[in-house]
Amino acid sequence: DVVMTQSPLSPPVTLGQPASISCRSSQSLLHSNGNTYFNWFQQRPGQSPRRLIYEVSNRDSGVPDRFSGSGSGTDFTLKISKVEAEDVGVYYCMQGTHWPPTFGQGTRLDIK
């Protein structure tokens, strides 16, 4: 199975400041069809996960534009331009290129 490794696991974050989460896969996530099936999910406390970003850099409907995704191959990044209080939660990366789909271990975002 493809191993997804996130870092950091619990970054120090300040309101209004930028934040960045990295995710590295153990294999390239470029699919033979040319797509890269890499996604980011947010799980707020007490809630179910919600998809934020699909296929590396496409924001889901309703996701604030302070969230952006980038990367290719095996290295990917989620950036929050200015952290807001509602961004508290756990963020997961996920690959859907190789079988079975696998998730990162999660990065907990807490506001200092």
Place this chain on the structure above:
Amino acid sequence: EMQLVASGGGLVQPGGSLRLSCAASGFSFSNYWMSWVRQAPGKGLEWVANMNQDGRQKYYVDSVEGRFSISRDNGKNSLYLQMSSLRAEDTAVYHCARGGSHDFSLWGQGTLVTVSS
């Protein structure tokens, strides 16, 4: 509003069985692959099983193969997970999710399954 609502969780003894349900609304359920994804207490996410639109293709994570069975009723906009021979390590919140493997675009609120004597 697009929504997935999971139900059927509870406390069950090791070796027991449980059937989870997921009711979909607000989108064309029959057009989508559907999945179950679980989350052990305080842990991360693990894909468990999925099924294609007509129910003919179904896949499972190795750890539940032969014990869990995924099914769907497109007429009732519902997804199911029949779980048997349950083990302590199956204890988790089980989420239903729209999608097969490339991504999971919509999630239900989850139902807690606790396997304990």
